[in-house]
Amino acid sequence: MVNNFNVMLFEFFRRLSSTQQKSAAMLLWSLWKSRNSKLWDALDTSSAFTVCRAKDTLQEWSCMQRAKKQVQNLPCLSSWTKPPVGMTKCNVDAPTCHNNSITDYGICFRNHLGELLIGKSDFLLSSATILEAETIALVESLKMATTNGMHEVLFETDSRTLVDVIKSNATPQNEFGDLIIQCRSFLNSNPDFVVSYIRRQANKVAHNIAIASLSHPSPHVFYHVTTTLYSTILDEIN
Structure with a gap:
């Protein structure tokens, strides 16, 4: 049963364009989060919220990909340091x-x-x-x-x-x-x-x-x- 579902899912994605694949994957992720909220926290999530969350998260992700190309890697610190005097x-x-x-x-x-x-x-x-x-x-x-x-x-x-x-x-x-x-x-x-x-x-x-x-x-x-x-x-x- 699981193998049949996997085959069906990947066949479904294979027929989609790259843009459609991203949208479908994000919608499945949002549905999974709604399912977990209901199962573990007894919280109902509306269909509209589930779809909007998928759209917003996808847009944020797409924006992040563009930003990564425009911004060089920043030096990062692994421990807190004091600011310079006067700052x-x-x-x-x-x-x-x-x-x-x-x-x-x-x-x-x-x-x-x-x-x-x-x-x-x-x-x-x-x-x-x-x-x-x-x-x-x-x-x-x-x-x-x-x-x-x-x-x-x-x-x-x-x-x-x-x-x-x-x-x-x-x-x-x-x-x-x-x-x-x-x-x-x-x-x-x-x-x-x-x-x-x-x-x-x-x-x-x-x-x-x-x-x-x-x-x-x-x-x-x-x-x-x-x-x-x-x-x-x-x-x-x-």
């Missing part, structure tokens, strides 16, 4: 999307000594993709820096795709694209703001802030190192 570093992360219904993120601003200036955690009742969640976190961090009158800020994210798309000329025609436009607007208005990619290992503080977001009122802004962050920040400073 501020902001790390952002949005590690999880709970059942496609909650988006959480963490933001952390530090000075050239590695000391905390301001941090924020928040969660939104939103069916955002992981890439959209990472972009929402970056937009919020850019807003915070602007509102607090910061200059010479280096923003770091562990989403290489996000950085590549921002630096490219590609703009997806969906919600992700709208967020990219917001990011570029902030960066164009603040030429001393820079966005760069780092490895996940160098983004531990923002990650820990994000996963603790559901434990605090939303949003949660703080100016002192919390007990749960103390050891991580101390290790990075040293």
